Amino acid sequence: MYNTKNFKQSEFACKCGCGFGLKDGDIDTGLIDIAQKIRDYVGVPVRVNSGCRCVSHNARVGGVKGSWHTKGKACDLSCEKGGKALFEAVKALWQKGEIPGLRYCIYYKKGNFVHIDVGNERRNLWEVRA
Secondary structure, three states: OOOOOEHHHHOOOOOOOOOOOOOOOOOHHHHHHHHHHHHHHHOOOEEEEEEEEEHHHHEEEHOOOOOHHOOOOOEEEEEEOHHHHHHHHHHHHHOOOOOOOOOEEEEOOOOOOEEEEEEOOOOOOOEOOO
């Protein structure tokens, strides 16, 4: 199990209870490290809304086929300061060079959370969705 100061690997496990995310190698530990850096930066508890997702759970929640969640390389985060504050924190940390493994960040206004992943590089690192 890989844990940081404020996160346990189990917080990133699939919410359906299948166990995906609980074994070593299920989740990219760099993703957990990025979540910790974000938590340190915002200074308040950060919740893992969704981390690893088995293929079945991903389909049930409307995730895209082949999602980085199904590969242990993505998570959705929220906190009491809101998704916009998390989005700005991620941008600030990126600009400082503190989270070089980050490959994508989406701020979901409607859900008030951010998606981060350490999958493949994209043309655009930042995205805001309604």
